[in-house]
Amino acid sequence: VAGQPNTTPQIRRPNKPQSLEVVARNSKIAMKWDEFSNMHAAAYQEVYDKLSSKPDYDDGNRQHSLMGEVGRGVFDGANYVRWQIDVTSGGRIWYFIDPAPAGKGQKLRSGRVIIDEIYPGHPKSTEKKPGRGRGPGHR
Amino acid sequence: MTTYVTILPMGTSSKSVSFSHFLRNSGEILEEVKHVDVRLARRDGPDIFFGTDQRETAVRDSLGYLARALSAVLRDPVLGVHVTPAISGELSWLGWLSEEDQSEFLSHFLATIRACEDTGGYEPLSRLLNRWRASAQIMHDPELASLLVADRGEDSSISINRPEA
Numbered sequence: 001v002a003g004q005p006n007t008t009p010q011i012r013r014p015n016k017p018q019s020l021e022v023v024a025r026n027s028k029i030a031m032k033w034d035e036f037s038n039m040h041a042a043a044y045q046e047v048y049d050k051l052s053s054k055p056d057y058d059d060g061n062r063q064h065s066l067m068g069e070v071g072r073g074v075f076d077g078a079n080y081v082r083w084q085i086d087v088t089s090g091g092r093i094w095y096f097i098d099p100a101p102a103g104k105g106q107k108l109r110s111g112r113v114i115i116d117e118i119y120p121g122h123p124k125s126t127e128k129k130p131g132r133g134r135g136p137g138h139r
Numbered sequence: 140m141t142t143y144v145t146i147l148p149m150g151t152s153s154k155s156v157s158f159s160h161f162l163r164n165s166g167e168i169l170e171e172v173k174h175v176d177v178r179l180a181r182r183d184g185p186d187i188f189f190g191t192d193q194r195e196t197a198v199r200d201s202l203g204y205l206a207r208a209l210s211a212v213l214r215d216p217v218l219g220v221h222v223t224p225a226i227s228g229e230l231s232w233l234g235w236l237s238e239e240d241q242s243e244f245l246s247h248f249l250a251t252i253r254a255c256e257d258t259g260g261y262e263p264l265s266r267l268l269n270r271w272r273a274s275a276q277i278m279h280d281p282e283l284a285s286l287l288v289a290d291r292g293e294d295s296s297i298s299i300n301r302p303e304a
Binding site: 021067071116 | 282
């Protein structure tokens with residue numbers, strides 16, 4: 001319009017994608033994470049990296065959402081879609097994705113991943129069982 | 140070097156060679172591709188499918204016809220009643236789901252088939268089946284199912300760390 005200042009709409013550079021925070025839903029799950037990640041560090045590192053970067057990536061095989069009754073879960077009063085990622089042979093981790101931005105004044109993040117439950121699978125008979133030291137006769 | 144021929148269902152043959160073998164013998168492989176599909180096996184990424192556009196188009200067209208036919212049958216109230224149990228028979232794990240989940244599955248299955256026939260891509264159908272199959276496996280295993288329905292106690296959100304090597 002003649003006589004009015006020419007205002008150019010500003011666009012903002014998109015924020016760099018942030019890592020998602022990974023949390024356990026309670027102390028019991030946190031203890032499970034510590035226990036099993038000590039036993040299978042490499043596998044749990046891989047899982048941690050996937051959950052903190054691309055938790056909603058469906059690879060059509062080992063990481064995907066669940067469906068039906070088991071595909072729905074509740075955390076802290078809110079409903080979530082339950083996801084599954086295979087971690088070791090037979091081992092699975094179930095989790096929720098909470099994309100809600102952090103509150104004012106908190107560290108910027110893209111959301112968080114809430115680990116709902118961990119199933120370690122059945123250990124192979126040849127695997128060393130945790131918590132067992134050397135047998136009698138060893139020093 | 141490992142070279143072998145895999146016989147796929149419906150009489151289609153497929154040859155599988157390593158990617159490095161293909162790089163060394165591309166002329167020979169190109170000749171073979173005229174007659175048979177070739178899968179290039181890679182160590183550092185997904186295998187690559189190598190075939191003629193004519194054969195691939197024929198497969199996609201056939202899948203499209205089948206999807207449209209199945210979609211039409213499932214939509215028919217009379218025919219659908221008879222076809223649904225037949226689908227359950229083909230997907231052995233479907234019986235592990237509750238009746239409500241089976242009904243939800245069929246609804247998703249039909250909607251995804253329609254979307255696939257519209258777009259010409261069938262990966263969403265494969266992903267859907269993978270999700271439902273995994274869910275059925277949980278329902279079928281009392282140990283797994285009980286884990287997910289157990290009382291979780293008070294929710295507290297505790298940060299966890301990336302494991303150290």
